[in-house]
Amino acid sequence: MRAAPPPSTQRSAPRHVLLAVLLALAAQIGWQAKQASPRAHAHDLPPAPSLAALQLAALGDPVALSKATMLYVQGFDEQAGVSIAWRELDYGRVIGWLQRVLDLDPRGQYPLLAASEVYGAVTDPVRARQMLDFVYARYAEDPNRRWPWLANAALVAKHRLHDLPLARRYAAAIRQQATGAGVPPWARELEIFIAEDMNERDAARALIGGMLQSGQITDPHELQFLARRLDQLNADHKQDHKP
Structure with a gap:
């Protein structure tokens, strides 16, 4: 027969000791949970490098670098752990x-x-004007391709900034410089509608008359529309000046 094993010498800890250990562990966990986690800090957008430096870095492919640079700028408002509102960026x-x-x-x-459409859509009118003026400044370099963005700038100036003179200045630049076949009638006529909104009907009449006489408009539907609009403005003018 095998001998019976000797009695165990291990003794369980008293319950009050276990309770004290558990309470201490719970307190430690609670203290750790209350500690503020490290806060992420937003970094400012650095100044743009010189064009010469970028051309050197492009290694003969400036279009590819242009796209990569645009992605960098567009993604700058989302940094690790931080989301930056557009209105907080250095415009x-x-x-x-x-x-x-x-x-x-x-x-x-x-x-x-x-x-x-993006940076110009902020609620801060100062920043919005900065972006619209940037579009206007670069528009004249290629009006027949860049007119959509100046037209949008004119609409932003009119509806969001409620600045009709600014909207008309942008619209006038489209009428005067965007003369390509791909420019739609509404873009060329935008200044007329803004002039009417400014209650400058005489100016609107002069604009339509000038467009009809310039020979630049050849589309029969556009010519018919402008002629009807001019007739309506002339009729309103006579009505307003009846003795």
């Missing part, structure tokens, strides 16, 4: 980067689209 620096993107690829449209 002067944002414009500097958009300038460089456009310089690298003058045929690219995205910098002007972003300026007029």
